[in-house]
Amino acid sequence: MGSHATLPYLRETIIFLVAAGVMVPLFHRFRVSPVLGYLVVGGVIGPFGLGLLADDFPILSEVVISDIAGVQALAELGIVFLLFTIGLELSLERLWAMRRLVFGLGSLQVLVTSAIIGLIAFEFGNSVQASIVLGACLALSSTAIVMQLLLEGRRIGTPLGRSSFAILLMQDLAVVPILFVVGVLGTKVDSGFGWDLALALGKAALTIVVIYLGGRLILRPALRLVAQTRSPEMFMAAVLLTVIGIAAITGYAGLSMALGAFLAGLLLAETEYSHEIEVDLEPFKGLMLGLFFMSVGMGIDWRVIGDEPMWIPLSVLGLFLVKSVITAGLCLAFGLPRHTSLEAGLLLGQGGEFAFIVVGLAMSLSLLPADVGQFMLIVAGLTMLVTPLVAKAAEILAGRMERRETTRTHQGSLEAVGDMEGHVILAGFGRFGRTLANTLQAESIAYIALDTDPGHVARARAEKLPVFYGDASRLDLLNRAHIGRCAAVVVTMDNPAAAERIVGEIRRTWPLIAVYARARDKAHAVRMMNAGATQAVPESIEGSLQLAGRVLSGLGATEEVVRRRLEHQRSIEEL
Known part of the structure; x- marks a missing residue:
């Protein structure tokens, strides 16, 4: 001792x-x-x-x-x-x-x-x-x-x-x-x-x-x-x-x-x-x-x-x-x-x-x-x-x-886009936002993206993409992005709290605009819906369903069986 x-x-x-x-x-x-x-x-x-x-x-x-x-x-x-x-x-x-x-x-x-x-x-x-x-x-x-x-x-x-x-x-x-x-x-x-x-x-x-x-x-x-x-x-x-x-x-x-x-x-x-x-x-x-x-x-x-x-x-x-x-x-x-x-x-x-x-x-x-x-x-x-x-x-x-600095630097840039109608506004241009933008571009759907990460914006601007530096919860920037005439807003950012804030601001000011949101999980999706999102897609659920589909296919299930099973499972998870 x-x-x-x-x-x-x-x-x-x-x-x-x-x-x-x-x-x-x-x-x-x-x-x-x-x-x-x-x-x-x-x-x-x-x-x-x-x-x-x-x-x-x-x-x-x-x-x-x-x-x-x-x-x-x-x-x-x-x-x-x-x-x-x-x-x-x-x-x-x-x-x-x-x-x-x-x-x-x-x-x-x-x-x-x-x-x-x-x-x-x-x-x-x-x-x-x-x-x-x-x-x-x-x-x-x-x-x-x-x-x-x-x-x-x-x-x-x-x-x-x-x-x-x-x-x-x-x-x-x-x-x-x-x-x-x-x-x-x-x-x-x-x-x-x-x-x-x-x-x-x-x-x-x-x-x-x-x-x-x-x-x-x-x-x-x-x-x-x-x-x-x-x-x-x-x-x-x-x-x-x-x-x-x-x-x-x-x-x-x-x-x-x-x-x-x-x-x-x-x-x-x-x-x-x-x-x-x-x-x-x-x-x-x-x-x-x-x-x-x-x-x-x-x-x-x-x-x-x-x-x-x-x-x-x-x-x-x-x-x-x-x-x-x-x-x-x-x-x-x-x-x-x-x-x-x-x-x-x-x-x-x-x-x-x-x-x-x-x-x-x-x-x-x-x-x-x-x-x-x-x-x-x-x-x-x-x-x-x-x-x-x-x-x-x-x-x-x-x-x-x-x-x-954002207001001074990008006011003119957003206005230079000109009149737009029927476009999509992306709040966030990380990996999710970029993938969505590529899909929209492939279907010839116009979009404007706002992001607060200088790296994301710089890389996108170097590729001549319509991506601008700014906080999507700011009403003045959304107005310059012609939100009143857009077809939809998609919130794809990584920060859950910021995403909820943006959805709430848009819903309070423009109640008729469709707002689609990426959510971290089911609980976050519920909060996004409560904030006013038209649809909120939990990335964890979708990711696990995609993986489950690959596993079923690898085990010999037919494409139709996999599709029906995933649709059924998705409906259960969204309850």
């Missing part, structure tokens, strides 16, 4: 699991981001939360985690597995297609932001060396928080997700030169500075090339060999060895471990095992990330905020303002829409986990006074804490801006 009581980090593990399994779901119930939930819980159970009361109330010491350093060491695995899963979802071809954003937008963001923050730090009385350190470390954002928020919102594949990821990836690549410069600033600079820097960069580049070439040659046959054992445990052990092994190699080479994990993900994405690996590691990644966010919350010393009640909030606001303006301006220069640029700027406005490493190193080398270093760590931690709230506000603000 005693051995269990002395198991390392047993109490901390129990506290973390209680937080992950009980407290964070409560935040989720009130529609609070899990990231913010972990950050807040970490602040409460850390040494600067309930830990401050432990001397007066000894019982609180049982629910307080005081060994932040030990927790942070394990929490770094959360970032490692996050970047690994992102690499799994990409491919080398897609990454190469993003090279302009990664090396262009990302490089400029790091350089310009470092220079401006460094100048501001110098104006506030810091030395040249300290200003360089502060500029370099505060230019980088939190990969863990930003990517997790994008994943929660399923926005990785959007222009916002791609541009944010490109900047974060370049920031990870900048780790080597930044660490090297900080190390050199802490020692006497000699004539070999340029050569040493080139040597460090060359070592990093060689490491990446060796990992890539070695992985392409070894990983697939090695995983195939392990998979042939049909042992899930051995397969998972091989995957974990790959991820942590490559991350460790990049760490030894001076690169970030997260970058190594990303490379491992890219390499495994080329294999046939990528989807199974992603599903198996998802819960583990989520728990490790939760531990990382809690460790950030634990490190915020709220007493310092009380000592500097004016300068700390102003510094948090100032860091967000400077970084957001620079990032948004660069995104605009690279051709991104204004609403996307604004949201990307605010989303990347916080300090990152890398600031804790650089500031700690700079203080150990006497480049930064201890009080300045602690002050900046609090500022960086607080910016990470408020990022989920800022991200939500940015999403709302960008949405409003997007709607205004």
Whole structure:
């Protein structure tokens, strides 16, 4: 019994699991981001939360985690597995297609932001060396928080997700030169500075090339060999060895471990095992990330905020303002829409986990006074804490801006379509909408489509299709699409709540127009009918009926038997 009581980090593990399994779901119930939930819980159970009361109330010491350093060491695995899963979802071809954003937008963001923050730090009385350190470390954002928020919102594949990821990836690549410069600033600079820097960069580049070439040659046959054992445990052990092994190699080479994990993900994405690996590691990644966010919350010393009640909030606001303006301006220069640029700027406005490493190193080398270093760590931690709230506000603000841009940009385009009558209006031009449009076009039936996904619209416009950017629930856009003279409206979008809203708006304003709607399932179809749809077709039922028909045909049933059976089954399902 005693051995269990002395198991390392047993109490901390129990506290973390209680937080992950009980407290964070409560935040989720009130529609609070899990990231913010972990950050807040970490602040409460850390040494600067309930830990401050432990001397007066000894019982609180049982629910307080005081060994932040030990927790942070394990929490770094959360970032490692996050970047690994992102690499799994990409491919080398897609990454190469993003090279302009990664090396262009990302490089400029790091350089310009470092220079401006460094100048501001110098104006506030810091030395040249300290200003360089502060500029370099505060230019980088939190990969863990930003990517997790994008994943929660399923926005990785959007222009916002791609541009944010490109900047974060370049920031990870900048780790080597930044660490090297900080190390050199802490020692006497000699004539070999340029050569040493080139040597460090060359070592990093060689490491990446060796990992890539070695992985392409070894990983697939090695995983195939392990998979042939049909042992899930051995397969998972091989995957974990790959991820942590490559991350460790990049760490030894001076690169970030997260970058190594990303490379491992890219390499495994080329294999046939990528989807199974992603599903198996998802819960583990989520728990490790939760531990990382809690460790950030634990490190915020709220007493310092009380000592500097004016300068700390102003510094948090100032860091967000400077970084957001620079990032948004660069995104605009690279051709991104204004609403996307604004949201990307605010989303990347916080300090990152890398600031804790650089500031700690700079203080150990006497480049930064201890009080300045602690002050900046609090500022960086607080910016990470408020990022989920800022991200939500940015999403709302960008949405409003997007709607205004839609009105200005597409009013003329819709009017240029000219008078139409007897046409079909498609609300949504994803896979369902495009298939329906192809069918209408084959029957020479005119249509106009509205979609809020810039990617869908851009691809359709490139094919000269009558697809326009806009929210189909907006009455002014529907009027410009000549809804009063159309034959029908078909709602095909993926978002169930938005689809119900559009059906309701159309039915209230144009009660005689036929409205056909795609529904997710039978329950959603009922809601769509209640909202006013003329017909609502549940995709899950139709998909299962089509599959059932194929199965019956494969088992020898005649075409007539299959048709009658499916019609009968469809009538039962629609009851």
